[in-house]
Amino acid sequence: MASALPLAQTDPDPGFAELLAARPHLSMHAHDGLTVEEVPLARIAADAGTPTWVYSAGALRRRARALKAALDGAGLRASVHYAVKANTSLAVLRVLAAEGLGADVVSEGELRAARAAGIPGAEIVFSGVGKTERELRLALDEDIAQINLESAEEAETLSALAASLGRTARVALRVNPDVDARTHAKITTGRSENKFGVAIADAPALYARLAALPGLEPVGVATHIGSQITSGMAAYRAAYARLAELVQALRAAGLPVQHIDCGGGLGIPYRDEPAPSPEALAGAIKATLGPLGLPVMLEPGRWIAGPPGLLLASVVLQKQGGASSPGRRFLVLDAAMNDLVRPAMYEAWHGILPVAPRDFVAPLSPADVVGPVCETGDTFARGRALPSLQPGALVAFLDAGAYGAAMSSTYNMRPLAAEVMVDGARFAVTRPRQTHDDLLGRDRLPDWLREASP
Template identity: 85%
Template sequence: MVTPLPVLDTDPDPSFAELLAARPHLEMHAFDGLVMEDVPLARIAEVAGTPTWVYSAGALRRRARALKAALDGAGLRASVHYAVKANSNLAVLRVLAAEGLGADVVSEGELRAARAAGIPASTIVFSGVGKTERELRLALAEDILQINIESAEEAGMLSALAASLGRTARVALRVNPDVDARTHAKITTGKSENKFGVAIDDAPALYARLATLPGIEPVGVATHIGSQITSGMAAYRAAYACLAELVQALRGAGLPVKHVDCGGGLGIPYRDEPAPLPEALAGAIKTTLGPLGLPVMLEPGRWIAGPAGVLLASVVLQKQGAARRFLVLDAAMNDLVRPAMYEAWHGILPVSPVAAASPLTPADVVGPVCETGDTFARGRALPSLTPGALVAFLDAGAYGAAMSSTYNMRPLAAEVLVDGDRFAVVRDRQGFDEMLAGQRQPAWLGNPQP
């Protein structure tokens, strides 16, 4: 039996029922409350405490398979390289590695995490505008699949390094097609004013130069126009059409192009906004790049991991202000920074089945950090919740834990993986002693007084 969930006709936000209907790995049970797969979230809170990130292995698998099926259905020769920056937890990476996904990394730490999770070096792409010599040395030592070059300066640095080590680096040239992905200004990456890639008009000459550099093997071209793209396929088609023209020009000049890296950025519906399906992206790739007859690479992150995770938090207190009701949680902007940084909307569900069926009134949902920006939602329709009551932030599996910090000396939250009726803590909650362990007090300051 499933507890009926209230719907407010005057509330422009989706109801609890509508939010759950779009997220099949979550369900509200009459007795157990909000359940992920077959595990009550209240049980996880009892074991791991709050705030805690909780990820669904089943959702990760379903979304990875759905994307691969869409690409196969379009008749594309495609490989998928998960963007580790979205969620770098080793258990998450391990689940996706078992689904045959490679990795797209942007730092030494992410490369090491991908390898520790069992992702083969032969399926790893290293992206990013500012790779250090140390990072490039590691990429060469691991003999990864591809390094995406983003400037002439980086090409020269990598060539000198690879030649000195007696290595050959397989590289793709990342181009900036000057296409507006119509996403948040802070996560657009394909416009001319952005720091990423090289101008597409400069690409033919630089690609030809790559072919002459020692220690460099140019194998393709790449682009990535932004993150959380929900405005349809027009921006993708425009960017990929530019890539197709570039590949044809390179081929015409007798230069080798073995594959095309299409990047990622496919958005998800955090609220009830329309979002394109992977079949639409596969169709855009087939239409624009299919005639080239080349394999393609995709680097999704948010689309796979975002809906698979929630942030579980407890109510510290309910405060009635002069004009507003405040729900103060033990989670804060240091845990989930997206609302403060991007004005992002996340669904918030009570975990208790009784609370989920109770009358709803507007509330501002806030954290305890000493910043007015530590606000998750304003005027959100929620029931009255007493101290200790649990809530879950939806779609927190991507750019949640990965972007968290210890601001206000708040420890990093625990992370949990759910798989069917099993769950395990896959990252311990940070302890206060751990937070202080790396700090040193110079001898000239004397001994601290107790």
């Protein structure tokens, strides 16, 4: 999940002070350097090593409360279900659960994580186009709030399973409104050519079919038009207006609709691009869906978890360009595309701040920021204005709390990074760094290879 921002910009990048000012959970101290809440990142690096994901509990709380306040301020009856796919850390989920957020899950693993973090089944929504029978059975066992059905075929499967178990599944029909959210092509989900949901023209007949199938209780309609939406409210308004028309048609046919699932997708400013506010989204919902008088559900992920997280990395070396590229500078880090894949996959832009106070005010020059993975695509930024950083110097990638650790891999046999939660003046490792023994321990040699001499 990502924005379409390129690695290098033609417009001037925001300066360190601008990036810092827009992120109130971060500060620069003359002695301690870059600090999350009250904990210096240098202290975290000394304790947990690098690369390490660092999450601010305070920032998570503030963003959850801000979204809920915006919805309340618009007079909406709304429930918020955090999109677990953005960040699956149990510590993150526990903080959000304590703020009264439910969960939106798309797999068995995410459902189990939400439950392990203390989120009740009654506050969990299960989305996704390819739920297996095993996953549907677990959703029924946990008696979750709602299963979002995305096809007639899935409805038939769930009906047969629920009926065989003597259960009734509460379901919503996810519709595809054929609205372009004007986000990255890989994360748009509401256009007719996308794999998600059913065509809105087919929805009335299928909703009536759901009401007739055994084991199913249709409770509403759902949509989700994409991720990292920063182009304003026009796409949301268009999609929600079509949902409103659908609800009116269902009511006219005598079919029950208890609530509307509005999805998520609200974007964040990774660089300095304008991004809509929760108040703007709440206003769009009120204007289009408010007259229906129904409760609404939201499924934010990136907007909640993105800014509170960062990736802490160390400089391995600075490499100067050769004769064919004089003056070119490569800043090689111990973090790589297997840790933070968004720049390699989407050419996404992340702010990069030096951690040491002396580096924060040192002279700047262009640098290509890269990792050690054997891919040219293992590039975080090109021509980024950064100080000269010696081996061991620390840098922080900003706004990495969403789709950072959740999308990381062990490519090149690189262990998964550690994860740390900061809460005021305290911090703790919430997911230990994977070891090479952990990686090798996953493999099993068949008997005929174990017995053979290498």
